[in-house]
Amino acid sequence: MGVPDMDELSFTDSQLHYYVKDALKSAIQGDCDFYNQLVAVMHRKERLSAADVALLVTCLKALTGAVSCIDISHHKSLLAAILRMSLWDYGTDVMDALTDALESLASSNGEHVNLCLEMLVSNFVPPSAYFEKHRGPSKKSEVLDRVHSTLIDIANVVPLSPMILEKLVRDKMPHVYVKEQPIVMYVESMLRLESGAMGELVGSMALIVLMDKLIELDVEIAWKDILEDDFQKDVFDFELEDLAGPADNFNQENKDYTREASMQRFCTGNHAEKLDSLMVLTFEHLQCCYETGRLVQVFEILLQSFRITVLTAYKSKFAQFVMFYACSLDPENCGKLFADALADIFVNGVHPEWRMSAVAYLASYLARAKFLPIPLIATMLERVVDWCSKYCKNRGSDINPKAHKVFYAGCQATMYVLCFRMKQMLALPRLKSQLKLMQIDDILGHPLKPLQVCLPSIVDEFLRQVKENRVCFLPERLADQDFLESEHSTVFGGIEKQGMFFPFDPILLANCDRYIRPNYVYWSMVRSSYDEEGTSDEDVADAYDREDGMSIPDEEESDADEFIPGFEKMSITPRDSSHRFGGRMPSKIRPSMSPESL
Amino acid sequence: MAGLEECEANLVVYLHPSKANCPSDAILSELSSLLFTYNETFGGVVLAYDPSIRSNLAKIVPGTFPCFGVQLKAKLLLFNPKPDMVLEGEVVKLTPNSIHAVVLGFSSAVIADDDIRDEFKHKVKGGEEVYVSRTHRKHKIKVGAILRFTVKSFDEEILHISGSLLAPHTGGARWLDKNTDEWSRVDSTATKRDTDKLLINVDTSMKNGEQIEKPKKRRREQS
Numbered sequence: 001m002g003v004p005d006m007d008e009l010s011f012t013d014s015q016l017h018y019y020v021k022d023a024l025k026s027a028i029q030g031d032c033d034f035y036n037q038l039v040a041v042m043h044r045k046e047r048l049s050a051a052d053v054a055l056l057v058t059c060l061k062a063l064t065g066a067v068s069c070i071d072i073s074h075h076k077s078l079l080a081a082i083l084r085m086s087l088w089d090y091g092t093d094v095m096d097a098l099t100d101a102l103e104s105l106a107s108s109n110g111e112h113v114n115l116c117l118e119m120l121v122s123n124f125v126p127p128s129a130y131f132e133k134h135r136g137p138s139k140k141s142e143v144l145d146r147v148h149s150t151l152i153d154i155a156n157v158v159p160l161s162p163m164i165l166e167k168l169v170r171d172k173m174p175h176v177y178v179k180e181q182p183i184v185m186y187v188e189s190m191l192r193l194e195s196g197a198m199g200e201l202v203g204s205m206a207l208i209v210l211m212d213k214l215i216e217l218d219v220e221i222a223w224k225d226i227l228e229d230d231f232q233k234d235v236f237d238f239e240l241e242d243l244a245g246p247a248d249n250f251n252q253e254n255k256d257y258t259r260e261a262s263m264q265r266f267c268t269g270n271h272a273e274k275l276d277s278l279m280v281l282t283f284e285h286l287q288c289c290y291e292t293g294r295l296v297q298v299f300e301i302l303l304q305s306f307r308i309t310v311l312t313a314y315k316s317k318f319a320q321f322v323m324f325y326a327c328s329l330d331p332e333n334c335g336k337l338f339a340d341a342l343a344d345i346f347v348n349g350v351h352p353e354w355r356m357s358a359v360a361y362l363a364s365y366l367a368r369a370k371f372l373p374i375p376l377i378a379t380m381l382e383r384v385v386d387w388c389s390k391y392c393k394n395r396g397s398d399i400n401p402k403a404h405k406v407f408y409a410g411c412q413a414t415m416y417v418l419c420f421r422m423k424q425m426l427a428l429p430r431l432k433s434q435l436k437l438m439q440i441d442d443i444l445g446h447p448l449k450p451l452q453v454c455l456p457s458i459v460d461e462f463l464r465q466v467k468e469n470r471v472c473f474l475p476e477r478l479a480d481q482d483f484l485e486s487e488h489s490t491v492f493g494g495i496e497k498q499g500m501f502f503p504f505d506p507i508l509l510a511n512c513d514r515y516i517r518p519n520y521v522y523w524s525m526v527r528s529s530y531d532e533e534g535t536s537d538e539d540v541a542d543a544y545d546r547e548d549g550m551s552i553p554d555e556e557e558s559d560a561d562e563f564i565p566g567f568e569k570m571s572i573t574p575r576d577s578s579h580r581f582g583g584r585m586p587s588k589i590r591p592s593m594s595p596e597s598l
Numbered sequence: 599m600a601g602l603e604e605c606e607a608n609l610v611v612y613l614h615p616s617k618a619n620c621p622s623d624a625i626l627s628e629l630s631s632l633l634f635t636y637n638e639t640f641g642g643v644v645l646a647y648d649p650s651i652r653s654n655l656a657k658i659v660p661g662t663f664p665c666f667g668v669q670l671k672a673k674l675l676l677f678n679p680k681p682d683m684v685l686e687g688e689v690v691k692l693t694p695n696s697i698h699a700v701v702l703g704f705s706s707a708v709i710a711d712d713d714i715r716d717e718f719k720h721k722v723k724g725g726e727e728v729y730v731s732r733t734h735r736k737h738k739i740k741v742g743a744i745l746r747f748t749v750k751s752f753d754e755e756i757l758h759i760s761g762s763l764l765a766p767h768t769g770g771a772r773w774l775d776k777n778t779d780e781w782s783r784v785d786s787t788a789t790k791r792d793t794d795k796l797l798i799n800v801d802t803s804m805k806n807g808e809q810i811e812k813p814k815k816r817r818r819e820q821s
Contacts, residue, residue: 068695157690158706159704
């Protein structure tokens with residue numbers, strides 16, 4: 001029987017099926033003519049005519065039927081040719097034929113499973129030429145729909161394939177230095193696996209790998225890109241929001257300190273953009289999980305990952321907002337879970353740095369999460385205060401920032417939370433008495449002198465608020481006490497400045513900000529509740545309710561004439577230099593000008 | 599079903615000191631790392647284990663970090679299909695050239711068209727693919743049915759079985775059970791259906807994350 005010419009196309013499907021089988025068997029014997037022609041067909045990629053496409057499809061279909069004859073060692077070139085094909089390069093006919101062939105190949109022989117799965121996973125991301133050609137979104141869904149359905153079909157026939165898939169997906173995750181689009185597309189597919197039929201099997205791996213990648217990108221962004229330290233004595237920065245008010249001297253020198261400018265300054269960096277896109281993708285995914293009722297299970301995996309990677313990472317910048325967003329979707333379950341977990345680590349943990357990190361997270365979270373009910377915040381605060389109280393009860397020793405750093409961290413956390421929430425707590429009589437019973441002034445007045453060790457700006461603001469609210473059961477500031485940076489507070493937290501970590505400070509990633517904003521407490525909201533005279537309880541609540549963080553009340557509000565002068569409607573917190581020090585709470589702490597600053 | 603064996607093994611599990619306060623959890627997780635992988639020492643795929651810890655005392659082994667070794671006896675359920683064994687699995691996919699089934703929920707079995715006897719013809723009825731016997735019209739193989747087949751080979755890496763439907767006692771399990779007289783005349787060799795119960799005394803030691811040592815194994819006798 002002569003070897004038919006592939007280009008003739010004059011035989012039926014079943015004839016071709018027979019010829020292909022024959023070719024494969026002959027190739028094992030050494031007769032490779034027809035076999036080589038088959039391989040050549042598989043290599044055709046560019047500018048395929050309709051006839052070429054038909055030939056390719058027919059050959060693939062014939063191979064699909066003949067997979068039992070494919071031998072991994074004798075048919076290396078054929079397998080290599082098929083596995084090198086990328087679905088992105090072809091039309092839907094070839095895609096269908098190719099995925100059928102892959103499924104058949106994977107089901108026929110255990111040796112092929114790994115190769116087929118690997119090929120499908122590589123198809124999560126198109127070849128680099130694809131991005132330059134600007135193809136439409138329909139191509140993407142054509143390819144990815146087929147890839148994912150083939151993975152599921154293979155899993156139905158080879159039940160252990162998800163085990164291999166899990167490992168493959170984890171190993172083939174792109175490196176952080178890869179361009180943004182490929183990483184985003186890969187993560188999209190990973191999340192699709194998580195929410196798909198195989199979610200129970202590969203989902204937790206997908207989430208953990210994602211969190212790891214977020215932290216990897218986060219770590220690549222240098223702190224120095226966010227904070228500038230040519231700022232003199234003023235340790236604090238202002239809440240960086242868009243400013244529309246008149247520029248004062250202060251402003252003019254430091255035009256860069258608007259939030260937009262800050263966002264712009266480092267968002268042009270590659271890693272920040274990638275992180276931004278990936279986090280938005282994660283937020284959207286969490287939203288879907290919430291809508292399908294899976295958020296709590298997903299959250300538990302995220303929390304596990306948080307404990308291991310984010311908490312222990314050195315001052316993670318933005319990755320933690322994934323937890324924040326998840327909590328905002330479901331405050332009763334996830335919101336509470338997160339706070340409890342952080343409090344547990346602080347109270348019961350073993351490693352001092354991680355305990356300090358946990359309480360910093362807790363403080364920042366309780367202060368900034370608009371969706372948390374005030375009673376819960378009070379309860380969490382009580383846990384922290386209880387621990388501090390027990391710690392210092394039988395200790396008479398003197399001030400020592402290094403030895404008692406966990407205690408000082410706890411005190412600072414308490415004060416920080418109260419700076420944001422004091423007014424709200426005092427407004428409710430039950431919480432006011434709960435606060436009284438915590439006996440915070442005993443702790444703060446202890447010989448360990450936490451007020452001298454904790455960050456001066458926080459101590460300052462705390463005492464100022466105590467005075468303003470006329471709270472008798474919290475420590476008073478003596479007239480001549482002025483909390484400037486003492487050597488103790490610089491030492492606090494060690495070289496790494498653990499004492500200056502406010503993880504949920506306003507996020508500087510532009511796209512993420514849109515998701516976080518409605519659930520976030522801005523300092524301006526807190527300030528506005530003080531700046532308006534005769535504020536009632538409702539006004540306090542109102543101030544916090546403003547979605548956009550602007551401190552301007554509506555036109556309908558009666559005390560609309562308490563505006564600070566120079567302020568325009570619908571613009572935001574004005575820059576008022578008289579309030580520069582002590583009048584404002586730092587929303588973003590920057591290191592002071594000292595050799596050890598970052 | 600053939601291919602399933604029960605064995606009893608004497609094991610020593612070495613645990614890291616950090617697991618000292620919850621050794622039973624650590625032991626269970628160590629044993630579960632054996633599941634669904636082919637183990638040469640035991641001679642099969644471990645499907646289930648039932649440990650019984652003999653004593654509360656454990657030997658501390660000196661090393662870079664001191665591990666402590668817990669001795670235990672475990673009953674293991676092993677799966678080790680050998681050629682010519684008869685197995686049963688659920689059909690998951692039918693194509694004109696192959697039949698795919700899943701054995702015990704985890705092992706993929708495939709029967710290629712060369713191994714399907716000519717008696718069976720592939721048809722598409724009402725959109726559904728089915729293999730029908732030419733001689734007995736009621737003998738059908740459909741998706742979801744239980745298939746009985748003989749083992750040709752077993753891939754220990756991916757736990758993939760290659761099977762055959764050439765023998766007359768293979769095919770749709772339900773029909774075969776109901777119509778034993780139709781095919782048993784043709785087939786003279788009896789099929790083994792009983793589980794082989796063996797007692798193997800295997801002295802093995804398993805270390806955390808280390809290779810399993812080659813044990814001293816007594817020769818197994820087939821019943």
